[in-house]
Amino acid sequence: MAIKSERAESIIRLTNLTKKFGRVTAINNVSLEFSKGLNIILGPNGAGKSTLLRCIDGLYKADNGRVSVLGEDPYLSNGLKTQMSLLSDNYALYDHLSVIGNLKFFGRLDGLKDAEIDESAKRFLKELDAMQYINSRVYQLSRGTKQKVAFCRSVLNDPRILLLDEPTAFLDASASEVVRNFMLNYEKEGRTVLFVTQKLDEVTRFNGRVVVIRRGSVVKDVTIEQLYGSMLRDIDVSIRLATPISLKLAKSIPGFQEANSAKPTMVKIRVRDYKSINKVLSYLIDNDAYIASVDYIEPVISGLSSGKVGD
């Protein structure tokens, strides 16, 4: 396929993109550019993340504005799809076909030979610890295994541009790690990975660009460091403790909100910014507490939903 005009830095370009469904505006005048490497879109439910990916993949026609991938309109260019792959938020597999039946079907549509499909499918399924299900019907599989098979399908055609919608949803820790390593390897190979998630925890595992969207509009376009600096303000964090502490100690923590019991193993604290978290943790450590984890995901995501996002 001939690539018309590919700028070195910009693989995907959205110009004043608007997508509506009836009266609902899912994407509202978004202009963005994505280059090679790992790009993340973060946003709460209903922010328009999946719609954005579908517009980039050419599944939806833009109501206004323009989408350009490798210099072409993905809605009009079928050939572009040989270089692009989409993992949707539902696994989108045929329940009554076997795992290998599904992979062969999609592989054939991608123009691959059966031998190539067999080889790649077995390799990916082994890596994701799902090889034992190769001949199982999809309806017999757990949600997590379906997600693994769907991920195999999305990388089967060795895409240059990989669009992933919540790729680690429903996966166990080990499979999630394999998927993350895939993404990192793709980044190292100079491919373009664009993945959307609603989990800040997922985002912070990478060190890349993060676009935050809410209600169809871009709220932020930042690095992970900037994200911490701008978003972790006046938020609640949950601190899990490996051993219980006294309620008196819990209540003495600056910004204390609530504890999970009279002998707390988890306390909720309100902090001004991410630097305050260190102070709280130091205070706890100085008082012989053992920290298991610090969790700040939910408050940030709910903040995004309500528009409570720092500048």
Place this chain on the structure above:
Amino acid sequence: MDLGKVLAITSKDMKEVFSSVSIYGPMIGVPSFFALILPILTYYVAIYAGPTLAEKLASIAVTSTSAVSMSGLLFINFFSVNVLGPIFMTMPILTASVIAADSFAGEKERKTSEALLATPVSSSELLLGKVLASFIPTTLLTVFVFAIYGTVINTIVYGTFQVYILPTLPWIMMLMASPFLAIATIGLVVLISAHVRGTKEAQQISTILVLPILIIPFISVLGIADLSVTFFTALIAVLFVIDLVIMYISAKTFRKEGIL
């Protein structure tokens, strides 16, 4: 157009239909049952119940055995072609509507279309693949059911009258009209698939085509039209034109995102 992709879609859709007994079971079982039972009932009515009913209704004593036999044979001949034939002509409509609705609207309902449309498959490849997936099993099943119904009729008639009454030319032409009915149904499903939410809606709307077919036995019994070779030639010609129009509009208006 890549025929490999077309066949991959056809094969996948057919595998899906025939891997679920809840879809293919009623689709094959019900018409096969009727193909067996309706000719037997026709024979029973013609030979045993017919003369008794005639006596009751018209107060006429049917005494001649040869008259009973002849009228029975004529009744079976008329009923098996002019009444049962059109009933079995609804088969391609009902079967095609089930398969096509599952193929087009089913992708939308099960949310599998997103992955399908993310592949480099063109609208024409997708459309042809799915039309074939509905057309091939529908046509084969119709031929199968006509064969059962014809064989049962011939077997029971031969046992009593030592003659075979099928196939007649109008009966063969009824069978020949079936693929045209299947194409019209599939075309209609394609047209409505973008506007419905699931298979049930698509199926219900497309089965509207059954109604004109069910009028045929009545116009025959009432003597409004003779189900002759000329009648079926005209029917096939009209269906051919309807198919061309429906498929042209379907192909022109079919948008892949319609099944998203």
